[in-house]
Amino acid sequence: MAKLHPGLYAALLTKSLQKLLEPRDFENVIDLEKTEAPTFLSNKLRQLIQRSLESIEGDDAVQQQVLLFNKVLSEVEKWDPQVDDDKLLDDKCRLLEAILRTGQNQKPSAPVTSLVHSSLFTGSRNGPQLFNELIAEMESADRLDILVSFILNSGFRLLRKGFDILQDRKVPVRIITTTYLGATQLEAIEGLAKYSNVQLKISFDKKHTRLHAKAYYFHRNSGFSTAYVGSSNMSDPAMREGLEWNLKVTSQDLPDIIKKFEAEFEGYWNSPIFSTYRQGVDKKKLQEALDISGIRVNSFSQSKFMDVNAYPFQNRILENLDAERMLRGSFKNLVIAATGTGKTVIAALDYRRFVGSNQGRRPKLLFLAHRDEILTQSLDTFRIVLKDANFASQLGGGRPDPANMDHLFCTVQTFHARELWTKLPADYYEYIVVDEVHHSAASSYQGIFDFFKPKILLGLTATPERMDGENILKYFNDRVAAELRLPEALEEKLLCPFQYFCVADPVNISDEKFWDKGKYSQSELEKAYVNNPSSAKQRTDAIFRALDLYCLGDIQSYKGLAFCVSVKHAEFMAQEFNNNGLPSLALHAQSLDEDRKNAVQALINNKIKFIFTVDLFNEGV
Known part of the structure; x- marks a missing residue:
């Protein structure tokens, strides 16, 4: 038997254990109380019987285990009149799993975990x-x-x-x-x-x-x-x-x-x-x-300019970027990270490290995105990370050219329309970030990529597949520098958990006419969902039933964002919701920037309940 280690024990004093005790150890041996003895003895007996049962091997192991069980039970029967031969097992050692109620045809589902063992x-x-x-x-x-x-x-x-x-x-x-x-x-x-x-x-x-x-x-x-x-x-x-x-x-x-x-x-x-x-x-x-x-x-308030440090998964991405640059000499880096994992924070932290490597000097920065709303949020992130409320200028949404363009957050459309690259030398910006870079396959990006020669080019995307068949890797030395996909982000519990409910569409769209060149036909879907009064009503009724079910009968307490097939479909759905007492708006890619901002603010302020959208909010609100 193994040597006894100092510490607390609650062990029955067997003969083998006595042999291992020192004389002074007997000072800590006590008599079991009458009320405690059954628990200690039954636990010890269970351990010994289980060990004996597990040691039995061979083709007839189960029969031999049953034989041992019945022998033990026969001994117990001598001491307890409630134990009799009816408690003995037959040789097959079978298990009763359920007794059905009257009218019940099958046993209920059982949990995966045991009803016997904790x-x-x-x-x-x-x-x-x-x-x-x-x-x-x-x-x-x-x-x-x-x-x-x-x-x-x-x-x-x-x-x-x-x-x-x-x-x-x-x-x-x-x-x-x-x-x-x-x-x-x-x-x-x-x-x-x-x-x-x-x-x-x-x-x-x-x-x-x-x-x-x-x-x-x-x-x-x-x-x-x-x-x-x-x-x-x-x-x-x-x-x-x-x-x-x-x-x-x-x-x-x-x-x-x-x-x-x-x-x-x-x-x-x-x-x-x-x-x-x-x-x-x-x-x-x-x-x-x-x-x-x-x-x-x-009522708790937080300082806007808090210390921002990377999470472990963001640190992994930052370390991969360092390795790409220092070990492989690759300074054109593509980062793929699931929406919600803080791509902009990663960019801001990477830029902060770049500032540190330049003895605190802030290298000229260009941050490009395809929507003004994204720019505003991204600029706020950089200002928080750098603890500078006045850092950088924003260009887009009708704003005039800033006096200083050293640190610029700009929409791609504005940058292209004003041909700003013609006003600046190719090496003007040392650090360029292109957010949602899967859009870069568009022609409006080409002049930017072809002209500028930054020290660091950082591309960010959650969905590299959405690039209309174009290859964006060619702008990043044909490689992905760091990657954190949605399954991995969910597995690491990095994202806000969503509940997904699959609601059957009552409108049958299996006919070939709904399919065009590998995608659903927008025009045919619009006919079924909007133009045909019968199918349109059938579908909106199903939507309202599902909302009532999953919003627990209180739709007014919820706010929603709905993605539609077309502009006409979005406007139709918004009108249907308004008719049913749910204030709603339709937004699409042609909506004015001011209308977009007002709609989002109205949703925040509870003035509307739903926004029906087409080609907007695909990369976040």
């Missing part, structure tokens, strides 16, 4: 997603108790299938939550309260309730109850995307934990701290409590 969820992509396991548990539960700090619409949507199943089966559901930090969303609470089998209790206390527990208990009359205890509130990130840890406990494995869970939950349920929520009746009360609780969180 297990740990860590948010790993290799394991089952928590929300899928919870829905599977719902299919066979006889009662569900939920205790969470907050409930979000995204979490309710994920579990709604399970709640529908529970209602169909008339299974009672009890939910306890709070208004802590104003995080809970009213629509989710109202949606849950509409179920006839669901009871909700909420703490409306704005000051004292600090419920941080997150737990889901699935009681089964069969005796195979399970519970999930950990860090996941009822939200999409917590149950699907986040690095949350949750322990699944089974009544077969840890019955004492299950009993304690039941007792604690009953205590909370009967506590005056938590009030019964009545659907519709308490809606205003809940909204007021959420608003008040959320004030403290929303």
Whole structure:
């Protein structure tokens, strides 16, 4: 037996263990209490029996394991009259998986994880997603108790299938939550309260309730109850995307934990701290409590010029850029990074490092983009990173030429229209950034690429495939310097989690006339979606039904961006939404810059609910 190491022990004193103890070690040996002995002895016996069962090999291993089991049980029978021959196993060692209810034709889906053994969820992509396991548990539960700090619409949507199943089966559901930090969303609470089998209790206390527990208990009359205890509130990130840890406990494995869970939950349920929520009746009360609780969180302000440092994944890209330049001598660099991972921040940090390599002198910079809105956001990013509110000038959107063009953020259209390269030497700019560089296949970019000779050329894109068959790699030494694609960004949990809902289109567009040269025919789609009154109405009705379903019956609380087939389609849809009480606007590539800005501001200020767009916002709002 291995040498004993100093530390705490809770080991039964076997004969072999006694031989390893020093005389002074016996001072720490105690007699087991009568109430503790069954737990310690059964645990030790389980370990020994399991080891013995696992050691049996051969073609008849299962039969031999059953034989050992029955021999042990026969001995137990001598001491416990409740154990008799009926508890013995037959030679086949079979497992009962379900007993069907009257009228039930097939057994309910079982969770991937065991109903017998406890297990740990860590948010790993290799394991089952928590929300899928919870829905599977719902299919066979006889009662569900939920205790969470907050409930979000995204979490309710994920579990709604399970709640529908529970209602169909008339299974009672009890939910306890709070208004802590104003995080809970009213629509989710109202949606849950509409179920006839669901009871909700909420703490409306704005000051004292600090419920941080997150737990889901699935009681089964069969005796195979399970519970999930950990860090996941009822939200999409917590149950699907986040690095949350949750322990699944089974009544077969840890019955004492299950009993304690039941007792604690009953205590909370009967506590005056938590009030019964009545659907519709308490809606205003809940909204007021959420608003008040959320004030403290929303009142924090941050300094605009904070210290901006790269995230690890951005550092990897910056290090790749260094390697391209220092080791390979390549100073024309293409970076592919998924939308939302901070391409502009990467460019600003790279430029800041370039400034550092020039002893603090700011090399002349040209930043090009195809839309004025992108330029404004990008210039703000550079100013924050460089901590200089006056850094650079912006040209585009009808602005006059700036007096100083040393650091210039300019739309490609303006740069091309004013032929600015004819006013500057080829080596004027030392650092040039081309944002959304997949547009560079357009002729308006050619003069810029052909004329200027910067020390560093940096191209940024999330979608290099969208270049109309043209090759942009030729401008970047035919190589990609650094790459962070969407699957990798999602896997590393770098992006805001989205919920995707696939809604069937009731208009049949499988006919060949809808297909033209490998793409959908815009004109034919427009006829079906706009010009044909019957199919157009059929489709808009389906859209409104889907919105009502996924917005939990409260569309007015949501804002949306809709991508349309054509300008006529966008205008038609905006009108349909306006007719249904949802203020909306249509925007397209020909819309004036002022109209675009006003529309986005109106959406922010809640003056409109939806923007229907064509060829806009494809690279972000």
